[in-house]
Amino acid sequence: xxxxxxxxxxxxxxxxxxxxxxxxxxxxxxxxxxxxxxxxxxxxxxxxxxxxxxxxxxxxxxxxxxxxxxxxxxxxxxxxxxxxxxxxxxxxxxxxxxxxxxxxxxxxxxxxxxxxxxxxxxxxxxxxxxxxxxxxxxxxxxxxxx
Amino acid sequence: xxxxxxxxxxxxxxxxxxxxxxxxxxxxxxxxxxxxxxxxxxxxxxxxxxxxxxxxxxxxxxxxxxxxxxxxxxxxxxxxxxxxxxxxxxxxxxxxxxxxxxxxxxxxxxxxxxxxxxxxxxxxxxxxxxxxxxxxxxxxxxxxxx
DNA sequence: CTCTGTGCAAACACTTTGCAGCTAA
DNA sequence: TTAGCTGCAAAGTGTTTGCACAGAG
Numbered sequence: 001x002x003x004x005x006x007x008x009x010x011x012x013x014x015x016x017x018x019x020x021x022x023x024x025x026x027x028x029x030x031x032x033x034x035x036x037x038x039x040x041x042x043x044x045x046x047x048x049x050x051x052x053x054x055x056x057x058x059x060x061x062x063x064x065x066x067x068x069x070x071x072x073x074x075x076x077x078x079x080x081x082x083x084x085x086x087x088x089x090x091x092x093x094x095x096x097x098x099x100x101x102x103x104x105x106x107x108x109x110x111x112x113x114x115x116x117x118x119x120x121x122x123x124x125x126x127x128x129x130x131x132x133x134x135x136x137x138x139x140x141x142x143x144x145x146x
Numbered sequence: 147x148x149x150x151x152x153x154x155x156x157x158x159x160x161x162x163x164x165x166x167x168x169x170x171x172x173x174x175x176x177x178x179x180x181x182x183x184x185x186x187x188x189x190x191x192x193x194x195x196x197x198x199x200x201x202x203x204x205x206x207x208x209x210x211x212x213x214x215x216x217x218x219x220x221x222x223x224x225x226x227x228x229x230x231x232x233x234x235x236x237x238x239x240x241x242x243x244x245x246x247x248x249x250x251x252x253x254x255x256x257x258x259x260x261x262x263x264x265x266x267x268x269x270x271x272x273x274x275x276x277x278x279x280x281x282x283x284x285x286x287x288x289x290x291x292x
Numbered sequence: 293c294t295c296t297g298t299g300c301a302a303a304c305a306c307t308t309t310g311c312a313g314c315t316a317a
Numbered sequence: 318t319t320a321g322c323t324g325c326a327a328a329g330t331g332t333t334t335g336c337a338c339a340g341a342g
Contacts, residue, residue, distance in 0.1 A: 088224060
């Protein structure tokens with residue numbers, strides 16, 4: 001049944017690749033499998049360390065490029081960091097942000113329901129929450145996809 | 147009344163500094179004012195360019211350090227980028243993330259109301275939204291503040 | 293007067309790019 | 318066969334650090 005999991009993982013991977021016109025290389029598959037199996041939200045470096053055990057010759061660049069590719073194709077996404085410079089805000093009026101993936105613009109918007117969400121008791125016991133953040137990513141009017 | 151704005155801005159700034167034991171230097175004030183007046187979520191570089199017009203001798207490092215300090219003291223916050231490496235995820239089951247500000251751990255949690263939020267029509271017309279993200283920042287059990 | 297903050301320069305970490313050889317389709 | 322992929326090396330970008338002097342409290 002572990003085999004089943006691997007199998008369906010591979011299906012998803014190869015379908016997405018085919019749809020996007022990507023070749024299925026052993027390195028690419030290995031990077032994807034490593035990420036899909038991990039529960040640690042790994043960095044490129046961390047994936048690299050894992051995959052290297054199986055493909056000692058793989059380079060960190062390939063891992064980096066592959067992760068970005070996977071994100072572009074919709075097989076993965078970024079949970080931390082953007083590669084871009086930090087951006088700051090001093091406006092605490094409870095607004096939210098929309099980030100354009102293409103031109104990197106950040107637009108404020110206000111939508112009441114977002115800021116009214118209360119955290120469940122369970123979470124508040126588990127963590128000391130300093131900030132709740134809600135944001136949207138996508139393409140602004142000027143950058144509509146393709 | 148522009149003066150009033152400046153005045154209350156200064157009040158807030160100096161109160162926060164006093165509370166945190168920070169000195170009020172012209173550079174620090176200039177950086178804060180620049181950020182507080184801006185609606186652009188500027189990067190350090192961008193703040194630097196602005197402030198330099200008034201204090202030609204200020205260094206980018208100072209701007210950088212000041213912005214981080216302001217964020218630490220609660221006068222500002224980061225809307226993009228973290229300084230850390232990118233982290234990836236291939237799990238699309240609609241979970242949310244908690245990020246520990248100290249140990250950088252990222253923990254998944256599931257809370258239904260978050261994923262059920264629908265975007266207002268107005269936003270969907272304005273942007274092509276690819277992903278909605280909700281996350282919490284704070285301190286995990288092992289890193290309770292101080 | 294003291295101790296924090298600043299400016300400068302060097303070090304760092306992460307990411308990106310150019311290119312030649314390789315390989316999946 | 319050939320377009321796309323990989324590995325290597327170098328360059329780029331943003332951030333951090335160490336240190337001596339300057340300035341706020």
